[in-house]
Amino acid sequence: MKNSWSNKFDEYRKKSNYDSMTAEEEKMAYDKARKALDSFKAKYSRNLTEDYYRIRKGC
Amino acid sequence: MPEPLPFWRANFNSSDLVIMDTSFVMDLLELNESKSRAQECADTLHSIGINKALAAFTFLVPLEMYNAIFQNKAKEAIKSEYNSIEYNQKALKRFSKDNPEEYRKIVEESYRIAQEAMATLKLYPQVYDQALGMPGQALVDASMTLQSKYLFPGTNDPTHLAIAVSENATYFATTDRDYLVVNEPNLHILVDDKLYKKYYNK
Numbered sequence A: 001m002k003n004s005w006s007n008k009f010d011e012y013r014k015k016s017n018y019d020s021m022t023a024e025e026e027k028m029a030y031d032k033a034r035k036a037l038d039s040f041k042a043k044y045s046r047n048l049t050e051d052y053y054r055i056r057k058g059c
Numbered sequence B: 001m002p003e004p005l006p007f008w009r010a011n012f013n014s015s016d017l018v019i020m021d022t023s024f025v026m027d028l029l030e031l032n033e034s035k036s037r038a039q040e041c042a043d044t045l046h047s048i049g050i051n052k053a054l055a056a057f058t059f060l061v062p063l064e065m066y067n068a069i070f071q072n073k074a075k076e077a078i079k080s081e082y083n084s085i086e087y088n089q090k091a092l093k094r095f096s097k098d099n100p101e102e103y104r105k106i107v108e109e110s111y112r113i114a115q116e117a118m119a120t121l122k123l124y125p126q127v128y129d130q131a132l133g134m135p136g137q138a139l140v141d142a143s144m145t146l147q148s149k150y151l152f153p154g155t156n157d158p159t160h161l162a163i164a165v166s167e168n169a170t171y172f173a174t175t176d177r178d179y180l181v182v183n184e185p186n187l188h189i190l191v192d193d194k195l196y197k198k199y200y201n202k
Helices: A007-015 A023-044 A049-057 B022-028 B035-050 B060-082 B089-098 B100-122 B137-150 B157-166 B177-181 B193-200
Strands: B017-020 B054-057 B171-173 B188-191
Touching: A007 B054, A023 B035, A023 B100, A049 B022, A049 B060, B017 B022, B017 B157, B022 B035, B022 B060, B022 B100, B035 B054, B035 B193, B060 B089, B060 B100, B089 B100, B137 B157, B157 B171, B157 B177, B177 B188, B177 B193
Parallel strands: B017 B054, B017 B171, B171 B188
Antiparallel strands: none
């Protein structure tokens, strides 16, 4: 189904060159993001499930 | 009623908008218990990207994440300070009064981690860089309508969903079982494999 994109999403796609990235640019962007994700997980990985549910479900 | 789909069954394309629930984001960041679910969420985000769809999050995601991190840290600090005291609002108030500096550190550290989490997420080009949802009467009304319809246990659940609906999202990615009951036109609920198999036995 075609989403009726609001302008903000179109603007983001343009601003970030999301649709026009070369394969190399795409690889660099994803490598950078994955590296940051791995670094975040290495520093902060912990089990917050119980706290998350308590907050989210108000119990 | 259309069934939710497991993440791997989604066929994303460039006109799709995928709203990531807090549970999805926290699993992606390994702030919840399952490493296999973290990998599923990472694979899903990757699939969104290679198919040029967009992923986005509501304004509640950083707030709920901050709260979960804060409560986890505060609970540990209270246990350490008062030994066996139960964690509740009264204990939290007592701790903040007895240890204002430590309390401040917990707040600042939790905020910093939540900020770093969101900054990490936004490095992915397929993630829209602004939180979605404009708090106001329209959102309150839409949330309350969805709460009446689905009887969610949590008050934030219908708000995430109301934002997804108002943004014409095509997918809602979550690892929270409470969204399994959702049936909104043109919005597919995506869940992790374990949750899907548990409820649909496939």
